Amino acid sequence: MAITALMPVYPRCGVRPVRGEGCYLYGEDGRKFLDFASGIAVNALGHGHPKLVGAIASQAATLMHVSNLYGSPQGEALARRLVENTFADTVFFTNSGAEAVECAIKTARRYHFANGHPERHELITFDMAFHGRTIGAISATNQDKLRNGFEPLLPGFAYAPFDDLDAALALIGPRTAGFLVEPIQGEGGVRPASETFLKGLRAACDEHGLLLVLDEVQCGYGRTGRFFAHELYGVTPDIMAAAKGIGGGFPLGACLATEEAAKGMIAGTHGSTYGGNPLAMAAGEAVLDVILEPGFLEHVGDMGRRLRSSLEQMIPNYDGLFDHVRGHGLMLGLKLKSDCRAFVAHVRDHHDLLLVAAGENVVRVLPPLIVDESHIAECVEKLSEAARVYVPATDD
């Protein structure tokens, strides 16, 4: 048999982590890595955070899972806190980002159905978008590498260039349900939307009775120094998908919506066996306790500014390699002038620093939100050392 026991859908690298502590990961061979990848923006509290670990351990011993057939004091409590701290009036808990996006798509379609407009089922989405790997989520992007071979995909999506307001508005028609957009594209290359663009989409939604659906799976939950990234823009969505940081590493996602946008989501319309179970809720509560602690989001903002300026100071020394820094808070992208995957591999293999490649040859720098100045200094030192010896491969 040639196939590996783990279905070979990931080109996995040689790092084989078995233990984590704060901002560090330890490989099977004992090697220590500075983790500025955070499981792709998931380990918001780093590894082994005592509050999160304690909450999960004690809830596991108390009650791990019950069916959504029963009342959920745990789910009600976390949903109430999310409602109190966001635009939303109601929350559906999922186990992943793609499921949160699925719920967002279903909520949007059901809204127009409930209003007597089932023909309004088309969401306008954007070039380079990433919304997850379910059939629904890959239908919501025009990236070939995600879609190839999985056709026929779900109808009901139209695609516009990202951050191009006129192009998005030009696609509005009688079938349009709304827009589905990442305020800051993650996989696409840490591409922040402009304020004009997001505000323009919001205004178009208000004018035409459409829904603004935000995918904040990667950029949300404190990553930018605000609880959700749309707060940076002064724009509120009708529906929003969250995940990644929300469970700090425990599989958890959420679809948040206003009462109006969720009007079609009545009993029997949606569900999940595991979604929102007591163990996941305990993890979610522990993460939220930390993120909403006074000063925590300010800390993320401070560390983000420090990291960004340190990276920017480094760039002129290696301007054949680095182009610029973009992003917000601790969701930063370092744009390279050559292949970013090779550089990510180099810093990992030779400088024990974990980063993540993204679109447009951008290296994502996504430290745990609990980083301090010393981790940032260590990261920039490792990057400088790497840049000093790194020779980009030439095309041949």
Ligand SMILES: *Cc1c(COP(=O)(O)O)cnc(C)c1O
């Ligand atoms: C990671 C991601 C998803 C998918 O989340 P999964 O938990 O992998 O299903 C969706 N949207 C965005 C913006 C993401 O970054």
